[in-house]
Structures are given as structure tokens and as C-alpha cells.
Amino acid sequence: MNTNRATGAPEGGVRETARRAKTRERLLDAAFRQFCEHGINGTSIEAITDDAGFTRGAFYSNFGSKEELFFALAERENRLRLESVRERFDDMVAMLGRTGRKPDPELIEEVLADILAAQPENRPWCLLNSEFRLLAMRDPQVAPLFLESSHAFQRELASMVHAALDSAGLRILIDPLHLTRLLVDQFESAMQDAILSGVEDTERAARDTVMRTLPPLVHSLTEIRSTDQR
Known part of the structure; x- marks a missing residue:
């Protein structure tokens, strides 16, 4: 198994953590845009995921609501x-x-x-x-x-x-x-x-x-x- 020399963690795990963090940031950026334009109650989860280019599954793997x-x-x-x-x-x-x-x-x-x-x-x-x-x-x-x-x-x-x-x-x-x-x-x-x-x-x-x-x-x-x- 390949490991990250700095942390000793599996490289796949490091890449997965970085990918997850990037997904989370894109969802936050999309939510900020949608909330500003339509308000919190006027924004659906689908609107946020569509703006970010993800599915509802990506949303719920990062946020519960x-x-x-x-x-x-x-x-x-x-x-x-x-x-x-x-x-x-x-x-x-x-x-x-x-x-x-x-x-x-x-x-x-x-x-x-x-x-x-x-x-x-x-x-x-x-x-x-x-x-x-x-x-x-x-x-x-x-x-x-x-x-x-x-x-x-x-x-x-x-x-x-x-x-x-x-x-x-x-x-x-x-x-x-x-x-x-x-x-x-x-x-x-x-x-x-x-x-x-x-x-x-x-x-x-x-x-x-x-x-x-x-x-x-x-x-x-x-x-x-x-x-x-x-």
C-alpha cells in the first residue's frame, strides 16, 4: 500500500479527505450563492446540489440538513x-x-x-x-x-x-x-x-x-x- 511520507497515512485516504473537503467547499459556495439569491427557505437542497454540480447523495454525505x-x-x-x-x-x-x-x-x-x-x-x-x-x-x-x-x-x-x-x-x-x-x-x-x-x-x-x-x-x-x- 502506498503511504503519504509526511503523515504515514494511506495515499488513497489522503486523496479521499482532500476530495471530500473540496466537495464540502463547493457545496458551501453554492449554498451561499443560492441563499443570497433566493433566501434560506426559498432554496432547496436540489438547487444547492445542482449549482455545485453534485447529487443529493453528495449533500447528505457532508451535511444532515x-x-x-x-x-x-x-x-x-x-x-x-x-x-x-x-x-x-x-x-x-x-x-x-x-x-x-x-x-x-x-x-x-x-x-x-x-x-x-x-x-x-x-x-x-x-x-x-x-x-x-x-x-x-x-x-x-x-x-x-x-x-x-x-x-x-x-x-x-x-x-x-x-x-x-x-x-x-x-x-x-x-x-x-x-x-x-x-x-x-x-x-x-x-x-x-x-x-x-x-x-x-x-x-x-x-x-x-x-x-x-x-x-x-x-x-x-x-x-x-x-x-x-x-
């Missing part, structure tokens, strides 16, 4: 957003700590603008996540899974926010998770308003809205750590 697929899609989208923030982490810390004192709202605005500019397109994901949130609110079986997915993203983002502020010598006056939820809720609300208003550039409209509120909010909820706290 459309809801399970959506949670996999949410995990992927959240991971992309967290990775974009993580890539900017060192720059974020450097920007916040460059004055040696509590950063003013203008500097915080600069940091937030840098982070938001690196994010993947938010409009389609806002549409899908808002729709799925409503579905979860109506379905008690989906609700706890939706909450855990949302809270897992917020917890990881909160950890990154806390680490960045701490590295810059700053302390958050409230629980970092509560601050993060405020930031996320503000941005989601701004994106929803931008979509509802029908503006052409929803990303820019949402950023303009949050920049009027988030920098002074973050400024008011942070302070320089005292020497005995360092």
Missing part, C-alpha cells in the same frame, strides 16, 4: 473575519500604543477603519445571518445552536480585542465580551440600515455610520492601566 450546512457556512464566514482581524493585530496594537497615553477617538477611528477595510464583503453575509436569526427565533431547536455559533464568534473576537488593548497598555472598564457585543451589534445595525436605505455602497454607508458612534464609545470605555496593573 440545510440548517447544518448554514452553521458550517457561518463557521467559515466567522473564521474569515477573525483571521482578517488577526492579520491586523500587530498593526492594531502599534497604532493604539503609539501615543503612550489613552488614545483619542480620532486614533480609535483610524484603527477601526483599518480593521473594517480588511474585512470580507459584509452585505451578503448580513442578509443571510439576519434571515437565519429570524428562523432561529421561530424554531426552538435551531435557536440554541444559533446562539452558540454567534457567541463563539463574539468570545474569540473579545479575546482578541482584550489582548490588543492590553498589549497597548489599556484596560477595558467593562467586560471585554460586553464591549465586543456592543461593537458587533452596532455594526450589524448599521449594515442593516444601509441595506434598507437602498444606498449603492452599503459597505461604505455602514462604516460611515459606525464611525460616528464606535470611536467615542471605545474611548469612553477604556483607560490607561496603572503601574500596579501591568
